[in-house]
Amino acid sequence: MKTFDTIIIGGGISGMTSALALTSLNKKVCIIEKEVNLGGNINNWSSLFPGEIKANQLALDLTNKILNTDIKVITSQEVLETAQTDNNGFFIKTTTGACFECQTVIVSTGYKLFDASKKEELGYTIYKPVITPIELEQMFKKSISYPFKEKTQQPNIAILHCVGSRDVQSSNLHCSKLCCMLAVKYAIKLKKEFPEAKITNFYIDLRLFGIGYEALYQEAQKEHQVSFIRGRISEVALNSDETLRIKAEDTLLGLPLKGNFDLLVLMTGIEGNGFPTTQLKQAINDAFPSKFLASKNPITEDNNYSTPGVFLAGSCKGQMTASEAISDGNSAALQTFYYLKQQSLKPINLHLNEA
């Protein structure tokens, strides 16, 4: 059975960063990734704000760095089973039956997007012109075409914020944090692609917290004439000409709105992927049905899980930007390194000695 200092579950940007940091500290590391390629959710995005960094290039750069080290990379496998060993380490079995032992585990299982079809009033998967960022990113990459006629020079596009975020009905009370910025970025990008387009954002309130975000919001309004309406979309239906009939409310004017749109982008919120195995499912914080994992102490020990030797990295704990996820990956690696150092000073097989 192969043994490692650390097994990292999830090969997204935080998991990869943790792996690179630990290997530079001479630790023996293995990454287990369920998808074919490393990169995780970053593979779904076209570019990252600020700086318009190409998302696939970031994933590729990190992957190449990893491939130039002796980090063991296992892809297309999921963790099936985990158990603690007698020497305070961990046993891990994957879906192909491969077994490994390690002293520490970093969980970096990332996030998933809210399933927008749960909000059936918004018509996702029912009406073709209703899409989520997943489809829009593919449209930007030209992998799929826009769901309106090619001749449409002046598409009327609606972007709805907070779909599955800040939503009692879907049990997701948290703000997904990234979507406001992403929606503004999408509005500008769409406007650049369709200069005659009319773009309207429907929001609860705008949460543009990062450096450069507010400036981007100002740019969207001043330079690209993007509209922002404070209100929710209540109902989406399809017209006979295949355009969308959208009903909404403008809460500032106190008026109901109704209009025809060519495209509706639902800014789906972020949910955690939870722990990878059933054995550790108790780790899921019951207070957050959105399946984000709770660290030992969100202020002072944010990378530590309550089980010694288990660490958390990246957006499995909550919504993060790419830069935050990378920083958190480094932070988790450092905490893991400290723990391994402390363990190396303790007698081996502590459990057996006690017996």
Added chain:
Amino acid sequence: MAITKQKEIAKDNYFFVRSCIRQTFFPGAEQALINILKSNLKLNILEDVNHTSCTGIGFHTDIVPLETTMAVIARQFSLMNQSGCSNLLVSCVTSFGLYHEIIDLWHHHPELEAKTREVLWTATRREFTIPTSIAHTSDLLYLYRNELALQSLYQLVSIKTGKPLKVVDHIGCHYAKIFPKQGLGGSEFPVVLSGLITSMGGESIDYPERRHCCGFGFRHYVLKESRGYSMTNTKIKLESMAPYNPDLIIANCPGCAMFLDRWQYTLSEIEGKTYDKQGLGIPVLTHEELAALMLGINPWDIGLQMHQVPVESLLNKIGISYSPVNKYKLTDSKPTTIPKKASILQ
């Protein structure tokens, strides 16, 4: 779709509560339903002549206070208990919503249920248990839609072209908008009527204002001053469905069927036009009337002569034979007054 688990509908043994307005507006519909349930589907359906209005329209118009409504509904349940049934079959969508609303209210406020029990006992010496299940009559027709289709003599298919007729549905707001889990298919895309339509061979048409209120709105209609608001909402629906050239409108709520039917006449008089191409209006049927018609019941025995929009265009499309002469004859074959022709709606 958000709601994947459909509600369970009891298959048999129902206590039937009638609708005040269905009996008034569409006087053949409920009897046609009873005949279908008892004769065609061999179901055990019980009634009690002493049952009353649920007070729904009065309640939603703020004329009947909540305490009265709760006591009246408690009495209905008591009559159901007396019949030996535990399943309630409700004709009216307003009542269907109100029964669920009161039960939910009692669930959250048991003190109101206790008070209602006290009031009912003091006034009538009656007690009650809450129904095991509550179904709307359209739920039951949906449940048995395939059996009904097998027994049907006609289909929602054009006899001329062999193509399915285009049918738009309108689900009463109180069917699933108050409690989405109580409606088949939920509140956004209920299947209770579209399922019946497709089983009968028709094509169910999705139209933008499918979920919009029919225009009844209780107080909006009852108060003459706001009746224009009621009519405007019906106009929104008709305008929305018109581009699809529907052959038929189906509604499961008596109020909705009434307004989608009657306001077509009123709007035609105001606007000088109809919402179909032929100037005949779009016929409106309730779910019971549709089932009865497909089973081959004489249209005039179902009471279709009481509709404002003449149904003959639909009967001709399907190939249902009917006697124009008998349209306005009473049950004893004596003629009655023939209504005047509308100026626009033919």
